[in-house]
Amino acid sequence: MASGGGGAENGEGRKGESVLVTGGAGYIGTHTVLRLLEKGYVVTVVDNFHNSVPEALDRVRLIAGPALSSRLDFIPGDLKSKDDMEKVFAAKSYDAVIHFAGLKAVGESVAHPTCTTRTTWPAP
Ligand SMILES: O=c1ccn([C@@H]2O[C@H](COP(=O)(O)OP(=O)(O)O[C@H]3O[C@H](CO)[C@@H](O)[C@H](O)[C@H]3O)[C@@H](O)[C@H]2O)c(=O)[nH]1
Numbered sequence: 001m002a003s004g005g006g007g008a009e010n011g012e013g014r015k016g017e018s019v020l021v022t023g024g025a026g027y028i029g030t031h032t033v034l035r036l037l038e039k040g041y042v043v044t045v046v047d048n049f050h051n052s053v054p055e056a057l058d059r060v061r062l063i064a065g066p067a068l069s070s071r072l073d074f075i076p077g078d079l080k081s082k083d084d085m086e087k088v089f090a091a092k093s094y095d096a097v098i099h100f101a102g103l104k105a106v107g108e109s110v111a112h113p114t115c116t117t118r119t120t121w122p123a124p
Contacts, residue, residue, distance in 0.1 A: 015040035020094040022079060023101030025052040030060050032098060037068040044073040046088050047101060050119075080118050 019036055023029045024045030029052075036043050037060075045057065061069040075091060077084035079101050102120040103109065109116040 014095075016042060017095040018042045018044065018092060020044050020046065020088065020097045022046050022097070022099045023052075024074075025049060025054070025056045026100055027052075029100040030056050032100070033057075033072065034060050034064055037064050037071055042071045042073075044075060044088070044092065044094070046075045046077045046079070046084075048076065048078045050101075050103070080115075 017040075019041045021029055021033055021036070021043060022045075024033045024043070025047040029045070029047070033043050033045060047057075057072075057074055061072065064072070073091075075088050077088055079085065103112075103116040104120070
């Protein structure tokens, strides 16, 4: 997160700051989203469920409870699609982006090297 004011430096988070989490339905993503909500951030997840399921975000909402979940938005989207990304950035402004929507399985990267590269280093 950017520095300057607030309590982010001592681990308190900055209430109301908006964070976009790509791949927020994945393993590390869901844990991070939950922690961000607990810290007071407004969180938007973009994910195409390439390697996860919608129920993962349902479980985050269940654990977080209705109050914290009211600060969680989900936008379906593919990082390789310029149209999808324009929708994500038209929806609101973000104070920070955390990029977890990477493909890193060795077998998949050997079988589909172009797709892996374009996803992990977004092309649009
Ligand atoms: O083009 C893409 C590609 C991926 N994703 C999403 O990005 C997320 C990536 O999450 P995941 O595949 O779970 O990766 P990690 O969170 O890095 O977790 C991986 O790495 C962990 C640490 O090694 C392991 O414990 C997990 O089992 C393994 O899934 C998933 O929701 C995907 O659907 C997209 O949205 N778009």
